[in-house]
Amino acid sequence: MKQLSVYIVEDVKEVREGLRYLLSLDGEINVTAAFSSAEDLISDLSGGGRADVILMDIGLPGMDGIDATKIVKENYPEISVLILTIFGEHEKIIRAVKAGASGYVLKNTKPTQLSDQIKSIKAGGTPISPEAASKLFDEFKKDEKITLPGDEAGIYNLTAREKEILKSIANGYTYKEIADIFKISSATVKKHILHIYRKLDVSSKVEFMKKVINENLL
Amino acid sequence: MKQLSVYIVEDVKEVREGLRYLLSLDGEINVTAAFSSAEDLISDLSGGGRADVILMDIGLPGMDGIDATKIVKENYPEISVLILTIFGEHEKIIRAVKAGASGYVLKNTKPTQLSDQIKSIKAGGTPISPEAASKLFDEFKKDEKITLPGDEAGIYNLTAREKEILKSIANGYTYKEIADIFKISSATVKKHILHIYRKLDVSSKVEFMKKVINENLL
DNA sequence: GAATGGCTCCACCAATTGGTGTATGGATCA
DNA sequence: TGATCCATACACCAATTGGTGGAGCCATTC
Numbered sequence: 076m077k078q079l080s081v082y083i084v085e086d087v088k089e090v091r092e093g094l095r096y097l098l099s100l101d102g103e104i105n106v107t108a109a110f111s112s113a114e115d116l117i118s119d120l121s122g123g124g125r126a127d128v129i130l131m132d133i134g135l136p137g138m139d140g141i142d143a144t145k146i147v148k149e150n151y152p153e154i155s156v157l158i159l160t161i162f163g164e165h166e167k168i169i170r171a172v173k174a175g176a177s178g179y180v181l182k183n184t185k186p187t188q189l190s191d192q193i194k195s196i197k198a199g200g201t202p203i204s205p206e207a208a209s210k211l212f213d214e215f216k217k218d219e220k221i222t223l224p225g226d227e228a229g230i231y232n233l234t235a236r237e238k239e240i241l242k243s244i245a246n247g248y249t250y251k252e253i254a255d256i257f258k259i260s261s262a263t264v265k266k267h268i269l270h271i272y273r274k275l276d277v278s279s280k281v282e283f284m285k286k287v288i289n290e291n292l293l
Numbered sequence: 294m295k296q297l298s299v300y301i302v303e304d305v306k307e308v309r310e311g312l313r314y315l316l317s318l319d320g321e322i323n324v325t326a327a328f329s330s331a332e333d334l335i336s337d338l339s340g341g342g343r344a345d346v347i348l349m350d351i352g353l354p355g356m357d358g359i360d361a362t363k364i365v366k367e368n369y370p371e372i373s374v375l376i377l378t379i380f381g382e383h384e385k386i387i388r389a390v391k392a393g394a395s396g397y398v399l400k401n402t403k404p405t406q407l408s409d410q411i412k413s414i415k416a417g418g419t420p421i422s423p424e425a426a427s428k429l430f431d432e433f434k435k436d437e438k439i440t441l442p443g444d445e446a447g448i449y450n451l452t453a454r455e456k457e458i459l460k461s462i463a464n465g466y467t468y469k470e471i472a473d474i475f476k477i478s479s480a481t482v483k484k485h486i487l488h489i490y491r492k493l494d495v496s497s498k499v500e501f502m503k504k505v506i507n508e509n510l511l
Numbered sequence: 512g513a514a515t516g517g518c519t520c521c522a523c524c525a526a527t528t529g530g531t532g533t534a535t536g537g538a539t540c541a
Numbered sequence: 542t543g544a545t546c547c548a549t550a551c552a553c554c555a556a557t558t559g560g561t562g563g564a565g566c567c568a569t570t571c
Contacts, residue, residue, distance in 0.1 A: 262550055262551060266550080278529075477518085
């Protein structure tokens with residue numbers, strides 16, 4: 076297995092060197108650089124420096140770890156950023172993950188666990204501790220709402236009209252009520268809905284609602 | 294590092310033995326037993342058998358992986374359950390995680406990734422693939438809603454029978470189908486549903502579904 | 512024992528839904 | 542210039558749903 080190239084960004088020298096030492100114990104991990112500020116990191120990356128994973132402290136002097144994460148992910152999306160944090164920094168963690176961080180680990184994580192988590196990022200896993208999971212989940216949901224309806228054709232190739240009808244149905248209106256809203260015949264509404272059913276592969280309002288709500292089609 | 298003891302629960306022999314072989318390639322993982330049914334697993338645990346991680350298939354004959362997970366977590370909470378699934382089983386995954394699963398991995402995950410994900414569970418991580426993450430997030434949010442406001446007031450004072458009917462309706466069955474399932478008249482089913490509607494303060498299946506799904510009444 | 516509440520069932524009704532046709536005008540596209 | 546898609550609309554039909562009333566049986570509770 077190829078070695079993982081890891082950068083460390085942490086302002087406190089003792090922590091920085093401690094991390095470097097701890098990670099050096101894992102043969103699969105190679106700490107190729109360590110920086111005491113986000114600015115130094117950015118400057119290295121601009122100069123062609125690369126890493127598989129960046130271990131990023133949040134509380135950095137100058138540019139903080141969140142903004143740094145944003146810049147890294149915007150310019151070098153292939154690099155995974157793992158946020159280093161202390162217990163209780165929920166909100167910062169959320170902002171960091173929204174900025175593109177792949178996950179986070181607590182600073183008091185055991186050495187072996189830290190190695191495993193770094194490796195698991197590249198293996199497709201997302202290390203998240205349960206404590207802050209629900210908050211994180213909320214935020215992700217908000218993101219979804221932004222990204223989903225913005226799409227043009229829609230996931231099921233629904234036409235613009237069909238999307239309108241879909242929303243109305245999901246909001247509990249009957250065919251007749253929807254007909255009044257859009258000033259069309261209820262027969263037309265029904266026609267639209269049957270088309271929607273076909274596209275969503277459902278055949279009743281119950282199935283329809285399950286799909287709409289579970290897949291956040293609103 | 295101590296070896297991780299892993300159980301496999303998977304009904305298809307080829308898959309089961311394939312997993313056992315793949316995991317045997319990782320020195321830190323020790324597959325101590327493999328079962329073809331949830332019942333066999335439970336019986337082993339009852340007899341004193343233990344594992345650090347259980348790799349659990351969802352689609353098992355007899356007791357399915359979700360119920361099995363529930364039982365395992367209720368009786369042996371220290372055991373982590375990792376759900377083995379195929380792409381697209383969103384709903385089941387959600388239910389499995391709610392049942393206490395530590396995460397899930399897709400069946401087509403690469404061997405090395407699988408090992409890493411198993412190890413990352415015990416390292417505190419939660420292996421979740423991004424595809425279904427947002428859905429999972431939604432569900433967690435819903436859980437929050439339940440535990441916070443829906444306290445002692447009970448779940449709308451529904452009787453045991455009404456809860457059964459509620460589930461069936463939410464699963465898309467018609468009155469008639471439910472009548473067949475419970476061996477009662479469809480008139481009775483309808484009566485129950487009208488009672489449920491009153492208690493939930495709704496008056497159609499669409500409103501009903503919104504409430505059931507959003508407040509996770511299943 | 513009477514009252515209450517849960518579960519069962521019946522009849523009857525209006526409204527809604529699911530599904531099938533067919534058809535017309537407009538836009539778009541090959 | 543056809544062909545196709547979209548939105549509109551109508552007719553007709555079977556099934557399901559939402560709502561009302563009443564009623565019997567059983568267990569628990571007061």
